[in-house]
Amino acid sequence: MTPDPSSRPHLAPGCRLGENQGHRVLMMPERALRLSGPSLEIVTRCDGKHTIAEIIADLQRLYSKAEPQKVEQDILGYLQLLHDQRALDFAS
Amino acid sequence: MTATPQDPLALIAEVTHRCPLHCVYCSNPQELTARSNELPTDTWSRVFHQAAELGVMQVDLTGGEPLARPDLPVLVGSARAAGLYVNLITSGLPLDEERLDELLAAGLDHFQLSFQGAREESANEICGAKAHAQKLRVLDWLKPRRVGVTLNFVLHRNNLDQLAEMLSLAEDSSASRVEFAHVQYYGWAFANRELLLPSRDQLMHSLDFFKSAEKRLRGRLRVEYVVPDYHAKFPKPCMGGWARKAILITPGGQALPCHAAAVIPGLRFENVTEKSLREIWESSDAFQKFRGEEWMQEPCRSCDRRAQDFGGCRCQAFLLAGDAAATDPVCSLAPLRSKVDAVLAGVSRIPIPTTAERSWLYRPNPA
Numbered sequence: 222m223t224p225d226p227s228s229r230p231h232l233a234p235g236c237r238l239g240e241n242q243g244h245r246v247l248m249m250p251e252r253a254l255r256l257s258g259p260s261l262e263i264v265t266r267c268d269g270k271h272t273i274a275e276i277i278a279d280l281q282r283l284y285s286k287a288e289p290q291k292v293e294q295d296i297l298g299y300l301q302l303l304h305d306q307r308a309l310d311f312a313s
Numbered sequence: 314m315t316a317t318p319q320d321p322l323a324l325i326a327e328v329t330h331r332c333p334l335h336c337v338y339c340s341n342p343q344e345l346t347a348r349s350n351e352l353p354t355d356t357w358s359r360v361f362h363q364a365a366e367l368g369v370m371q372v373d374l375t376g377g378e379p380l381a382r383p384d385l386p387v388l389v390g391s392a393r394a395a396g397l398y399v400n401l402i403t404s405g406l407p408l409d410e411e412r413l414d415e416l417l418a419a420g421l422d423h424f425q426l427s428f429q430g431a432r433e434e435s436a437n438e439i440c441g442a443k444a445h446a447q448k449l450r451v452l453d454w455l456k457p458r459r460v461g462v463t464l465n466f467v468l469h470r471n472n473l474d475q476l477a478e479m480l481s482l483a484e485d486s487s488a489s490r491v492e493f494a495h496v497q498y499y500g501w502a503f504a505n506r507e508l509l510l511p512s513r514d515q516l517m518h519s520l521d522f523f524k525s526a527e528k529r530l531r532g533r534l535r536v537e538y539v540v541p542d543y544h545a546k547f548p549k550p551c552m553g554g555w556a557r558k559a560i561l562i563t564p565g566g567q568a569l570p571c572h573a574a575a576v577i578p579g580l581r582f583e584n585v586t587e588k589s590l591r592e593i594w595e596s597s598d599a600f601q602k603f604r605g606e607e608w609m610q611e612p613c614r615s616c617d618r619r620a621q622d623f624g625g626c627r628c629q630a631f632l633l634a635g636d637a638a639a640t641d642p643v644c645s646l647a648p649l650r651s652k653v654d655a656v657l658a659g660v661s662r663i664p665i666p667t668t669a670e671r672s673w674l675y676r677p678n679p680a
Contacts (some may be wrong), residue, residue: 234461234462234489235460235462235489237398239370239396239398241365242320242368246335248370248398250425250463250489251398251400253322275678281567305531305532307489307490307533
């Protein structure tokens with residue numbers, strides 16, 4: 222299942238951005254993900270305002286040396302992963 | 314001999330041993346802390362800040378029943394202010410909507426509601442209290458509110474026929490996670506072991522159930538489960554390894570590497586009223602005792618799995634082998650595995666459900 226590019230992902234209840242020893246982390250029940258680089262750029266845009274298409278476009282600009290197709294695939298894969306872990310909801 | 318510890322990730326704060334429930338498998342020690350010996354609010358607050366400085370990300374506010382403490386919203390607020398992810402592990406008693414809102418306003422991130430089953434009568438029997446109906450009310454209150462929710466079901470031979478009903482409860486709730494945890498045999502559960510241990514058939518059936526539920530609900534509800542280790546081939550990596558990931562603080566301020574560590578004779582536990590959490594984590598005897606691999610005996614010492622399961626559980630080794638440094642007897646490679654097999658053979662003769670002449674040892678309330 223591929224998420225709809227017009228949907229606006231936001232952090233699920235019980236998940237939030239936090240800080241731990243100077244690193245940004247995505248905190249969720251019983252686990253935390255340390256964020257940096259692209260993962261941080263993606264998660265900070267999961268605010269219910271950005272669409273997936275906008276997140277992809279933003280990151281393709283930020284990482285302009287990378288293959289745009291590859292950036293898109295990586296983002297979709299990452300969002301799906303977070304969704305499966307119930308860290309993200311895709312609201313349209 | 315001393316291994317350099319990595320940072321702990323979780324603080325388990327047993328803020329009280331008082332509890333309106335009397336669960337027959339309670340993980341609290343047999344020796345409970347009295348109310349008059351509980352740490353005051355400001356000491357807990359200091360501990361939360363020290364924990365965050367030490368690298369801890371999550372605090373589990375647990376007990377006993379944390380709601381028994383009138384200052385719980387203040388504790389939630391101070392843990393959140395320290396930068397921790399705040400998880401409440403609760404029976405849902407005593408609680409009303411106003412108190413729930415207070416906890417959420419204080420910054421509670423996650424609400425873990427424990428269930429003793431899906432059917433009122435058997436659930437109430439297990440906890441020795443009329444608690445089930447209140448838990449259903451709490452589920453309703455949680456629905457419109459924004460907070461992470463996990464439902465936790467503790468499993469044993471007398472409720473393993475309720476798995477589908479338990480899962481339905483979770484699916485109909487606002488939970489994003491459900492935990493199915495087979496009883497672990499320490500503390501009160503050890504005392505009631507013969508009445509709780511499932512049969513191998515029950516266990517295998519439950520594993521199939523969890524796997525199919527996990528697959529069907531992916532993306533909607535996280536299904537997590539804990540396998541009962543008496544039936545396992547290899548031991549569990551208890552607590553992720555002794556003093557590797559978590560610190561438990563008792564209501565009176567003692568720092569332990571796990572819930573059951575007090576059963577091991579000769580361990581001396583430091584108190585947070587006397588030493589900082591960092592000193593305790595890095596150098597207290599009890600935390601150093603089974604850290605790393607130096608303490609291991611054969612077959613653990615030369616086993617390929619020693620960095621995976623850390624020799625299993627030290628408390629279980631003591632309870633079953635009489636030696637806390639022995640290979641966890643649940644391991645199929647352990648010299649004393651036959652002791653576990655003998656227990657399983659014994660319970661396999663007890664009928665399921667176990668109704669006749671049942672006599673539970675209930676966990677009492679401390680003074």
